[in-house]
Amino acid sequence: MRINRRDLLIGAAAVAPGASVSLAFLAPRYHEVRRPPRSRVAVLHVENYSQRIAEILLAGLQLFPLNVAGKSLLLKPNLVDYLAGSAINTNPLLVAAAAECFRRLGAKQVIVAEGPGHQRDTELVLSESGYGPILRESGIRFMDLNRDELIQVDLRANYSGLKRLWLPKTVVEADFLVSMPKVKTHHWSGVTLSMKNMFGIVPGSRYGWPKNILHWNGIQQSILDVCATVPINFVIADAIMAMEGNGPLNGTPRPLGRIVLADDPVAADATCARLMGLEPDGIVHIREASKFLGNSSSTLVDFVGEAVRSPAEPFRVVPEFEFLRQRARA
């Protein structure tokens, strides 16, 4: 068997995934530093999904100097697939409440947009997850990002080696993007929060279901490249009913009773990790993003809601990420 240079390169990645991941992070691979001097996070106590969410959310949003008047807003929930009794997706009541709040704050247009990563029939996911009727009743437009018109975009970081991606026109042209993740553990990336949620903007029609190219080029690396390229302007994380264990699909629902708002996705994700009882800087993409996209250190965050308290029992994770629980406890 003849081994060429390409084989050796593939072999290096295949034989030592840990080493290849580490090598990618030795040198900065981002084009610009967008990290603000300080970030703002609000943790809101919300026991359940009810009609009062909009009221609580609006009060929370008013803790931020948001200027959305006249802007075209894109709400990007985490809508992956549907399994009865699971906590896979951002709750549609929270998404509708966010749309209502941003309209009240003067947004010109609010649309909900997502490209489900597992299920190819977006209409079926919308219908089964309860999104369809709620969006229709609220008069909110939905855009299927898996099938939108595409524009080629040069990536603003080079961790994955992808260099450029075709991205949906609706995303590229939005004035203000709100990432609305479901707070979950994830068996490949440790957690899936506002930054990992951005995989949903990568179009299935071009890259397939799941968006396997992002996995082959490194999940953590791809998260960084996508988030460096498409800025997240605000985060509303659904931690009212979160997920622990074998997420993002087959974990166990875990009530946290919180919504996390933030003007910085890195601060949002670090805060959510702490609420889960996990060490944020142990999560590769959060740690690396804190160099150029936002602040993971709580000393650089102004907390304007309730205090961030880690649970007595950290979220369960798959064995590969057990160290996140141990480090947080330490």
Next chain:
Amino acid sequence: MTTSDASVEDLRLLLAQKQLPSGGWAALSSSSQPALEPTALTCIALGPEFQRAHDRATQFLLGIQNSNGSWPVFLGDSPEGSWVTSLACIALHDKIEAIPEQLKGLRWLMDFAGAETHWLWKWKFRTTDRHVRFDPDKFGWPWVPHTNSWVVPTAFAILALNQRCACGPDAGSSRVELGIAMLLDRACPGGGWNAGNGVVYDVALAPHPDDTAIALLAFARRRHEPTVEMSVDWLERVAPTLAAPWSLAWSILALAAHDRPVEFLVNSLSSFPGLKQIEDNSTLAAMCLALDYQRALDAFGVTA
């Protein structure tokens, strides 16, 4: 004329009206970017009654073929090629003037395989990366180059190659056999398929109706595999509950291909509310195919 006859003609007319000046169709009605999947499906769905639209679509497909024989996902896409090559070959199957292009496309498909075929990745999936249960020796086709094999692109590639193999002995049959083995390997333990992960972290994942239906079309000539029978049974149970026309349309095609009764499902599909407001042109085309399923099965080379 039955209700479904009326609906299918209405939908075909609606689709014909959405044809872009280039001759292709966009994924969504609001877009002007012609894409391969809706164009190929519409081409198959319209049939000879819409000769002019059909001819323009054929010219569009022939005009955007990549120099390597593959087809891009949409007009303007990079020339590397993608899974829609199978759909383009199926759409051009009965076009005498397109035989050279179709053969070129099929040759490209023969060389197009999941990245797990590389011996180093196989080794990795057998040793250090075993959380997704699959046999990397059983490979099919990916959505795009340099990624794994997945269920839908594999099923469509099998359909496209089967059409050519049906004309006589062909080297494509060995790839078809491998693809069939890959689909059986990736099935969900209780029957059916999702994108292609049957078991992850020792947990059985749930099947999806559309992925299952498309995979079952590829098994129309092998109905007696236990996995296939179990999957048909699963789809037959789920289909009446489906609240989305795309999944229901593919389910009708698959169940018809496996000789299960579908008339009540056809009636249910044709009475879906708001059919004419559907933005997704591939869904409209799939509905046309399902409402006239016998002709669609002929076009896919899967006659019940």
